[in-house]
Amino acid sequence: MADLALAPQHAKREIREATAWDQLKHNRNFLGFWFMLPAMAFLIFFLAYPLGLGIWLSFTDTRIGRLGHFIGTENYEWLWDDAIFWLSVFNTLLYTFVASAFKFAIGLYLALLLNENMPFKALLRAAVLIPFIVPTVLSALAFWWIFDSQFSIISWSLKHLGLITQNINFLGDTTWARICVIFANIWRGVPFVAITLLAGLQTVQPSLYEAATLDGATSWQRFRHITYPLLTPIIAVVMTFSVLFTFTDFQLIWAMTRGGPVNATHLMATLSYQRAIIAGQLGEGAAISSAMIPFLLAAIMISWFGLQRRKWQQGESND
Amino acid sequence: MSSVQIRDVRKSFGSFEVLHGVTIPIEDGEFVVLVGPSGCGKSTLLRMLAGLENITSGTISIGERVVNNVQPKERDIAMVFQNYALYPHMTVANNMGFSLKLRGARPDEIKKGVARAAEILSLTPLLDRYPRQLSGGQRQRVAMGRAIVRDPQVFLFDEPLSNLDAKLRVAMRTEIKELHQRLKTTTVYVTHDQIEAMTMADKIVVMHDGIVEQIGSPLELYDRPDNQFVAGFIGSPAMNFLKGKVAVNGVAAFEGPNGVRLPLKSAPANSDGQPAIYGVRPEHFTIADDGAEAEIVVVEPTGSETQVFAKLGGEQVVAVFRERHRFNPGDKVRLKPDPSLVHLFDDASGKRLNA
Numbered sequence: 196m197a198d199l200a201l202a203p204q205h206a207k208r209e210i211r212e213a214t215a216w217d218q219l220k221h222n223r224n225f226l227g228f229w230f231m232l233p234a235m236a237f238l239i240f241f242l243a244y245p246l247g248l249g250i251w252l253s254f255t256d257t258r259i260g261r262l263g264h265f266i267g268t269e270n271y272e273w274l275w276d277d278a279i280f281w282l283s284v285f286n287t288l289l290y291t292f293v294a295s296a297f298k299f300a301i302g303l304y305l306a307l308l309l310n311e312n313m314p315f316k317a318l319l320r321a322a323v324l325i326p327f328i329v330p331t332v333l334s335a336l337a338f339w340w341i342f343d344s345q346f347s348i349i350s351w352s353l354k355h356l357g358l359i360t361q362n363i364n365f366l367g368d369t370t371w372a373r374i375c376v377i378f379a380n381i382w383r384g385v386p387f388v389a390i391t392l393l394a395g396l397q398t399v400q401p402s403l404y405e406a407a408t409l410d411g412a413t414s415w416q417r418f419r420h421i422t423y424p425l426l427t428p429i430i431a432v433v434m435t436f437s438v439l440f441t442f443t444d445f446q447l448i449w450a451m452t453r454g455g456p457v458n459a460t461h462l463m464a465t466l467s468y469q470r471a472i473i474a475g476q477l478g479e480g481a482a483i484s485s486a487m488i489p490f491l492l493a494a495i496m497i498s499w500f501g502l503q504r505r506k507w508q509q510g511e512s513n514d
Numbered sequence: 515m516s517s518v519q520i521r522d523v524r525k526s527f528g529s530f531e532v533l534h535g536v537t538i539p540i541e542d543g544e545f546v547v548l549v550g551p552s553g554c555g556k557s558t559l560l561r562m563l564a565g566l567e568n569i570t571s572g573t574i575s576i577g578e579r580v581v582n583n584v585q586p587k588e589r590d591i592a593m594v595f596q597n598y599a600l601y602p603h604m605t606v607a608n609n610m611g612f613s614l615k616l617r618g619a620r621p622d623e624i625k626k627g628v629a630r631a632a633e634i635l636s637l638t639p640l641l642d643r644y645p646r647q648l649s650g651g652q653r654q655r656v657a658m659g660r661a662i663v664r665d666p667q668v669f670l671f672d673e674p675l676s677n678l679d680a681k682l683r684v685a686m687r688t689e690i691k692e693l694h695q696r697l698k699t700t701t702v703y704v705t706h707d708q709i710e711a712m713t714m715a716d717k718i719v720v721m722h723d724g725i726v727e728q729i730g731s732p733l734e735l736y737d738r739p740d741n742q743f744v745a746g747f748i749g750s751p752a753m754n755f756l757k758g759k760v761a762v763n764g765v766a767a768f769e770g771p772n773g774v775r776l777p778l779k780s781a782p783a784n785s786d787g788q789p790a791i792y793g794v795r796p797e798h799f800t801i802a803d804d805g806a807e808a809e810i811v812v813v814e815p816t817g818s819e820t821q822v823f824a825k826l827g828g829e830q831v832v833a834v835f836r837e838r839h840r841f842n843p844g845d846k847v848r849l850k851p852d853p854s855l856v857h858l859f860d861d862a863s864g865k866r867l868n869a
Contacts, residue, residue: 239599288758344852400597400599402595402596402597402599403599403601405566405593405595405599405659406566406593406595406599406601407601407612408565408566408586408587408590408614409564409565409586409587409592409593409613410587410612410616410660410664411587411613411617412587413614416616420601422599424603425602425603
């Protein structure tokens with residue numbers, strides 16, 4: 196009770212003008228800036244700075260151990276006339292398109308399959324993730340062994356079945372090598388696509404399928420008119436990521452073929468590494484890496500438009 | 515339009531039987547409401563009728579045709595789902611025309627069919643909207659529109675109003691009933707709300723734990739429930755039940771809890787001393803000098819009527835009066851059930867005893 200009796204005295208304290216500092220302290224934007232600062236610092240130091248440095252290096256003749264000078268677009272001019280660079284661009288595009296197309300098709304198929312009710316559903320869903328959780332280099336080594344020119348289990352099996360008489364030179368032949376690395380990339384990338392699409396499928400209300408069944412839709416029509424349109428936003432996201440990861444892939448190629456044979460599997464990332472780190476030409480390597488940026492931006496733009504909220508997603512969400 | 519015959523239908527999920535032999539005749543053009551508490555199997559039965567669930571045993575026929583093994587789309591039925599199940603990526607017009615499109619109808623036919631249904635439900639100005647841009651009541655109407663477009667033999671409704679607010683629910687109730695009177699299509703409607711059942715149905719089927727408790731018109735169920743479950747389920751506030759025994763001592767009467775004597779019009783033959791349950795609806799109490807003494811606990815006026823909770827022989831009962839008595843908690847009143855309107859149920863089986 197004593198507290199209550201004293202309370203009014205506090206209230207009577209003189210009301211002073213709010214100073215500029217007081218106003219600033221309560222300014223939401225000012226406070227918000229401070230809260231954002233840690234995240235901004237993180238992004239600047241670990242993303243923006245390396246990116247900027249890489250682009251800067253591509254305009255210099257820096258080598259390992261020697262500070263370079265600004266040389267304008269000379270690195271790019273060299274690359275323009277470099278057949279190996281253009282081969283790596285072609286390889287990267289081929290690798291990305293073929294692998295992504297297969298990853299999408301197989302991933303969607305697996306997701307649809309795993310979305311059905313079946314025995315050991317949880318176990319099968321977990322099993323699909325296995326390629327994803329194995330370290331890339333480890334799986335690359337396994338593939339290297341599977342595709343070995345002498346000890347390949349595939350060659351061995353086919354020989355024992357009497358289908359071939361000589362070992363297939365999987366990683367030594369240019370066509371076979373491309374097929375092998377693309378296969379390995381698909382194997383590794385399918386779980387991500389499958390599990391993400393499965394998550395998308397599970398957000399589709401079962402009653403929509405029931406309603407469509409009663410409306411007379413066959414299972415193909417249910418997929419075509421219900422599942423696919425409702426899944427498009429997620430397909431856009433997952434395929435953007437899949438394309439970005441595939442385009443910038445390095446580990447798998449480096450562990451399996453190092454870009455060979457005869458540069459047939461050299462991607463832009465592996466070529467950049469080879470020129471910059473192995474050969475020491477940091478400027479040239481940086482230019483190759485920077486040359487990936489327009490392609491990646493294009494992929495992001497496509498997904499940006501794909502990701503835009505569709506008309507049916509707009510409006511009230513009170514359901 | 516068609517009649518629907520459900521004959522001794524059973525449904526098991528694994529070893530667990532949820533429907534224990536249900537038989538329901540549904541006439542051509544009838545509005546039948548399946549009502550019961552959650553888990554009574556009413557929705558399962560509706561889904562079996564639609565073909566979304568298999569029939570374990572028994573037969574369901576639509577018209578002359580047994581549909582046990584007929585694909586849902588061949589059954590010529592349309593269903594309105596509880597959550598409406600509108601296709602979110604299609605406009606109202608496309609939602610309504612989807613079934614026609616799948617049937618391969620020409621675009622002008624689809625347009626005509628959609629326009630007709632939209633006209634009936636006054637949806638015409640909304641045809642280009644997406645479901646997200648509609649209110650709950652409008653979505654509900656689109657769901658019905660989708661059913662109407664197909665011009666089916668039978669309409670199925672699965673708790674269609676339970677996602678709406680109270681006021682809209684009352685309005686949609688009337689709208690659905692009016693629609694049925696206009697189209698005269700056989701309708702099977704599932705709800706857990708007995709008021710919906712009472713107000714809309716031509717015929718109510720009360721279900722409980724996988725069996726049919728009683729089938730009848732709303733007023734039949736209200737006036738003459740076959741058993742204690744139906745008596746307690748139909749009517750709001752619910753019927754009062756008092757345990758006791760029949761006491762024929764010259765005049766038929768009922769001896770309730772703590773010796774309270776309650777009037778009976780007539781006792782069933784040879785029932786003196788038989789343990790029984792005395793049922794009286796809240797609205798069938800009157801204040802009379804020869805009534806049983808009760809002490810008022812709570813008075814709840816609603817304007818049109820007053821609900822009075824009182825202790826009668828130690829048991830709480832509720833009485834409803836349309837006239838405005840001046841009651842206060844603690845008051846002693848004499849409550850008299852109308853003897854011609856009381857119900858008597860067997861203590862053990864819950865079956866109705868009096869005529």
